[in-house]
Amino acid sequence: MLNHGGKLRQYAKQFERPFNEWVDLSTGVSPFTYPIGNIPEPIWNRxxxxxxxxxxxxxxxxxxxxxxxxxxxxxxxxxxxxxxxxxxxxxxxxxxxxxxxxxxxxxxxxxxxxxxxxxxxxxxxxxxxxxxxxxxxxxxxxxxxxxxxxxxxxxxxxxxxxxxxxxxxxxxxxxxxxxxxxxxxxxxxxxxxxxxxxxxxxxxxxxxxxxxxxxxxxxxxxxxxxxxxxxxxxxxxxxxxxxxxxxxxxxxxxxxxxxxxxxxxxxDHPWQQQNRSRLLKEGDRMQQLLATHFSQPPNGHFLFYTVKLDNAEEVHIALAQQGILTRLCDEKDAVRFGLPKTEQEWQSLEQALNRIKEV
The missing domain is CATH 3.40.640.10 (Type I PLP-dependent aspartate aminotransferase-like (Major domain))
Known part of the structure; x- marks a missing residue:
């Protein structure tokens, strides 16, 4: 079984931090979920x-x-x-x-x-x-x-x-x-x-x-x-x-x-266009934030941003200790960041990055 992002409950148990006190940036999934309305009852039945x-x-x-x-x-x-x-x-x-x-x-x-x-x-x-x-x-x-x-x-x-x-x-x-x-x-x-x-x-x-x-x-x-x-x-x-x-x-x-x-x-074409605009804006913010904290410029594609690091595993763990779950890449030479959803999550990420230092 391969290791994937999104294993928030596993990390919550490992680092003894309540599930609802984490910022999960470990996947490349958009934090902005398409709004699901009422699903007609027959669809559940048939x-x-x-x-x-x-x-x-x-x-x-x-x-x-x-x-x-x-x-x-x-x-x-x-x-x-x-x-x-x-x-x-x-x-x-x-x-x-x-x-x-x-x-x-x-x-x-x-x-x-x-x-x-x-x-x-x-x-x-x-x-x-x-x-x-x-x-x-x-x-x-x-x-x-x-x-x-x-x-x-x-x-x-x-x-x-x-x-x-x-x-x-x-x-x-x-x-x-x-x-x-x-x-x-x-x-x-x-x-x-x-x-x-x-x-x-x-x-x-x-x-x-x-x-x-x-x-x-x-x-x-x-x-x-x-x-x-x-x-x-x-x-x-x-x-x-x-x-x-x-x-x-x-x-x-x-x-x-x-x-x-x-x-x-x-x-839903209007929502799709709105989401693209929102992700572009949030992606630019992540690019700038990571570029400020790491000497190696991040590589990004709107939904996730990857930073090559000699001490990638240390950075991944240091962030996890502060309730920020990232994705340690399989080669253990890079950390991948998804996008935060709320301003509070952005602030939590920035504060955590301020507390760690790149070796």
Whole structure:
């Protein structure tokens, strides 16, 4: 089991501080939750239905017509290796190989559930006679590696590094790969800059609201809309891949109330614009605050800001001792800060930072 942010109760117990006396900045989830009104009683009573308006709302918001709602993008992350490898095994030239070797490129630093999903797949598919090889890249994949890859995963923007890549750059990488190779793009934090999405690129530049067979995209409702507890995400791919994904997931992947709230959030354009403006303002404030307290400038992407530190673990613990929960990055060389929600939380963070010193 990997370590994630949001484990506030665990830290409250560890540091012997009451749960309600913490400022939780350990996730990249917006502190501003989409307002949930009354959910009609029949939605709680009936089984979820596909014809409830969620698909249409998502198609309009993401500008892509081929999608599958899933229980958070995490559900799709765990499913991606199976979808990609099963497709790989159907390619005509693969059946001729004695021991097919599948090469996948993964970011060395990034949301670690991707690496875990592919490592788990390696064990399963080895029994089917397929060997997986991993290429871990820093920042951008090297051209010499791209030509050997059967799949490339890009987290755009990267969490926690905040590296961003243009759609043109992603498609250029795809063209450098093997003809049948697959490009996988995790856009969980793309909502602040929707025009930079590869989905938007296909709609605006190619006039297409569908993706080719060799591109798959993940999106998450939880981050920008502040609805992580709703567990709603989307997988975008060609119809054949989506049908296979649907068969693996089974019926009723999302609850009726989750679908109802998600459809409302995705069609509430005034709230979306208001939230973007608010997050821009709050993000600028966090950027300035961290730049004041640390010599290393923070890297940020609106919802979270990451500071590289030689003593990252010490800073993380020192803040936790004062009731500020941050995310110690997996490499233990950086601390990631989410956004406070209230002015009181901002003041608590600033006071805590004033009490610690960077070594």
């Amino acid at each position: 089984l979820p239905e596909d014809e409830d308006g969620l698909i249409e709302a998502a198609c309009g918001y993401y500008q892509c017509n081929n999608l599958l709602p899933v229980a958070g993008s995490q559900a799709a992350i765990q499913l991606l290796p199976k979808l990609v490898l099963n497709r790989y095994l159907t390619l005509p030239n693969i059946a001729q190989d004695d021991v097919p070797i599948f090469r996948v490129g993964l970011p060395k630093v990034g949301y670690k559930e991707h690496q875990l999903a592919w490592r788990n797949a390696a064990f399963i598919y080895k029994q089917s006679g397929v060997l997986l090889e991993y290429y871990f890249y820093d920042g951008e994949p090297a051209p010499a590696d791209l030509v050997q890859l059967d799949a490339l995963l890009v987290i755009n923007p990267n969490n926690p590094l905040t590296d961003k890549f243009t759609p043109e750059q992603l498609l250029a990488w795809r063209r450098s790969m093997k003809p049948d190779a697959v490009l996988l793009v995790d856009e969980a934090f793309m909502d602040m800059t929707p025009e930079q999405s590869i989905l938007h690129h296909y709609a605006s530049h190619f006039g297409s609201k569908s993706l080719p067979e060799n591109i798959m995209v993940l999106r998450s409702l939880g981050k920008f809309f502040g609805l992580a507890g709703l567990r709603v995400g989307f997988l975008f791919a060609c119809p054949l891949i989506l049908e296979r994904a649907r068969s693996h997931i089974g019926p009723w992947a999302l609850t009726g109330p989750s679908r109802f709230v998600a459809a409302q959030a995705l069609t």
